[in-house]
Amino acid sequence: MTEQQPSLEEVKQQCIFCQIISGEVPSKRVFEDENFIAVLDINPASKGHMLVLTKEHYSVMPQIPENVIENLGKVAKALSRASLRAFQAQGTSIFIANGPTAGQRAQHFMMHIIPRIEDDGLGITLPEGQIQSEVQEKIQNAFLKGAEQVFGKSFEERKKENKEENSEVRVKEKNNEEEASLDDIASFLTGK
Amino acid sequence: MIECNICGLIKEKKGLVYKSDKVIALMHPKPASPGHIIVLPKKHHAILEDIPDFVMPELFSVANKFSIIAFQLLQSQGTNIMIQNGVAAGQKSSHCMIHVIPRKKNDGLQLLWEPKQASPEEINDAEEKLLEQTKLIGFFEEEKQEKVIEKKEEETEDYLEKELERLP
Numbered sequence: 001m002t003e004q005q006p007s008l009e010e011v012k013q014q015c016i017f018c019q020i021i022s023g024e025v026p027s028k029r030v031f032e033d034e035n036f037i038a039v040l041d042i043n044p045a046s047k048g049h050m051l052v053l054t055k056e057h058y059s060v061m062p063q064i065p066e067n068v069i070e071n072l073g074k075v076a077k078a079l080s081r082a083s084l085r086a087f088q089a090q091g092t093s094i095f096i097a098n099g100p101t102a103g104q105r106a107q108h109f110m111m112h113i114i115p116r117i118e119d120d121g122l123g124i125t126l127p128e129g130q131i132q133s134e135v136q137e138k139i140q141n142a143f144l145k146g147a148e149q150v151f152g153k154s155f156e157e158r159k160k161e162n163k164e165e166n167s168e169v170r171v172k173e174k175n176n177e178e179e180a181s182l183d184d185i186a187s188f189l190t191g192k
Numbered sequence: 193m194i195e196c197n198i199c200g201l202i203k204e205k206k207g208l209v210y211k212s213d214k215v216i217a218l219m220h221p222k223p224a225s226p227g228h229i230i231v232l233p234k235k236h237h238a239i240l241e242d243i244p245d246f247v248m249p250e251l252f253s254v255a256n257k258f259s260i261i262a263f264q265l266l267q268s269q270g271t272n273i274m275i276q277n278g279v280a281a282g283q284k285s286s287h288c289m290i291h292v293i294p295r296k297k298n299d300g301l302q303l304l305w306e307p308k309q310a311s312p313e314e315i316n317d318a319e320e321k322l323l324e325q326t327k328l329i330g331f332f333e334e335e336k337q338e339k340v341i342e343k344k345e346e347e348t349e350d351y352l353e354k355e356l357e358r359l360p
Contacts, residue, residue: 091278
């Protein structure tokens, strides 16, 4: 192995957002608490577009500890309200991209808060798709199964709903080359 | 009053994948991509600002966990987590929700915006206006009141009963 994965320290040193957090790179800081800072995006979608950054370096959201995610929820609401009031906005778009496929461009986790005004033409709209009910059910069963692992088995409702399909749901597709693990995505972002 | 279509879905439990006393997650009936999940407060709240502070942590935690499940079980190559807060932001239902959208390469979804060049005046003005608002952040509403009051009432009842019993 010639190419070693960079250490967290090395990643931090190269990460422009870690430099913004440390103050090495100037920014317009509009909020700070224990876990996060919010800065103005220098290339905003609209006036007042904020980036909420974790003070610690995380490439993607799944790496962030639970208590920090919980605080992110509170901060999202508080900053959205601040944004509505500051700009008399009619709405906010709150947007997180995990992985380059989802449109993530930086190697540091961030949540966008974008003030919106009717017919501002920004896009960021979600199309409504159609799906066959059998496919939808298959995915639902996969999620129920995953939820059991991730949340524990304490939710009776889910267990009940999940009971009939104990006969092993095939969630994994065959083509393993397509498989993208979190580590792959994280190392892609950190430029392994 | 027009019935909220999402409250309807919650009642029907259609596409239910998570349920607690405050938060529900459902399969989006018209998914932007396969595996599109919506995470929402069980009680009807129209916009983010109406949702009590103490519900926000669980909403985000559940959304994050379904994003993790999408990575691990659905072989998603990315996820988007987004809130369309208000009609101006594209909100289609009157029930505020978090979208978790699993992504695959070339899935044809275009969710990003066109970045603009902001003038220094605009940036400075935005900074000033936001700072005025964000300095007020710090107090988050906690869940408690109802239960505490209930307990107190019980206690006083007990107390009164005991007092009555003590009467000769």
